[in-house]
Amino acid sequence: MVLYVFHFLTIAPTVDLFTQTCFLQNLRKEKSRNAARSRRGKENFEFFELAKMLPLPGAITSQLDKASVIRLTISYLHMRHFASQGDPPWSPLLEGENNCNKVRRSSHSLATDIFEQHLGAHLLQSLDGFVFVVSQEGRFLYISETVSIYLGLSQVELTGSSVFDYIHPADHVEMAERLGIKPHLRAEAGCQMTQESISSSASTSSLAGTPEPAPSSPLSSGDELAERGFFIRMKSTLTKRGLHVKSSGYKVIHVTGRIRCRPALVPGSSRSLHRPMGLVALAHTLPPSTLNEVRMESHMFVFRVNMDLQVTYCENRYCFVALQNR
Secondary structure: OHHHHHHHHHHHHHHHHHHHHHHHHHHHHHHHHHHHHHHHHHHHHHHHHHHHOOOOOHHHHOOOOHHHHHHHHHHHHHHHHHHHHOEOOOOOOOOOOOOOOOOOOOHHHHHHHHHHHOHHHHHHHHOOOEEEEEEOOOEEEEEOOOHHHHOOOOHHHHOOOEHHHOEOHHHHHHHHHHHOOEOOOOHHHHHHOOHHHHHHHHHOOOOOOOOEOOOOOOEOOOOHHHEEEEEEEEEEEEOOOOOEEEEEEEEEEEEEEEEEEEEEEOOOOOOEEEEEEEEEEEEEEOOOOOOOOOOOOOOOOOEEEOOOOOEEEEOOOOOHHHHHOO
16 A cells, blocks of 8 residues: 555656646747748738738739739839930839829810820730740840730730740750850750650740859840841740640731840040840741642552542542543
């Protein structure tokens, strides 16, 4: 009896200590979960507020994930720098400039202001193509929403992405030369790429032929070399009838535009140079080429029939009279 009481007295403090330790651990975990929940809530709120500041409709910004918000925000800031630092600057009208004159305006003036507010949308609708701006690093700073009409791609998806992810791999060098950047071929990756990786490389950002930025050569003012006009193949998710498909093909795009430059003074001289900042271009989709020529094999021959399916012409190596009455 004495031994049993002694054993109970030695076990009881150990049980109390274990219970207290478990309680403290659970309390710490609960505090950690609450802190993480609060941190996620604050982070989501900041991303929500940041998305509302983007120049996009609320129906689109409310559906963006965090990565897209960051990508579009960075692209928007680069586009503002591109617009203000280039030559000539694209300076928007100062806010509040029209607020100084609280004068009653005519209906014609108000109609003109409304038209100018929607002028960009009207111009995009009248153009048979889409407008895009590509930075010197090869990323879309801006692309008009009309790209969905001609390529089936989303404006939100393309903005901030690399242009080389959406053009044919064989046209990477062409695009790099037009932008003034050098194509950096990863020889190690190219040697180890299998047929599976080659087929999937067109839809990934780790393309073996993706160019990297290179020091750009300055252009003199009014240089005709700033004009650009070339043909590339871009991804398209549209069929011939304009329906969206899951697998993307390619469409031939005629790109016409101009390199936008930033003026820079030469040290020790009054002469100024123009450093390229990117490409401003208009893209037109070309219709698919028709089949004009057919390779003739030795077992093939050409003949012509009328609407009654009577032979009206046949090659010389076959008897026209024999085929005429068939």
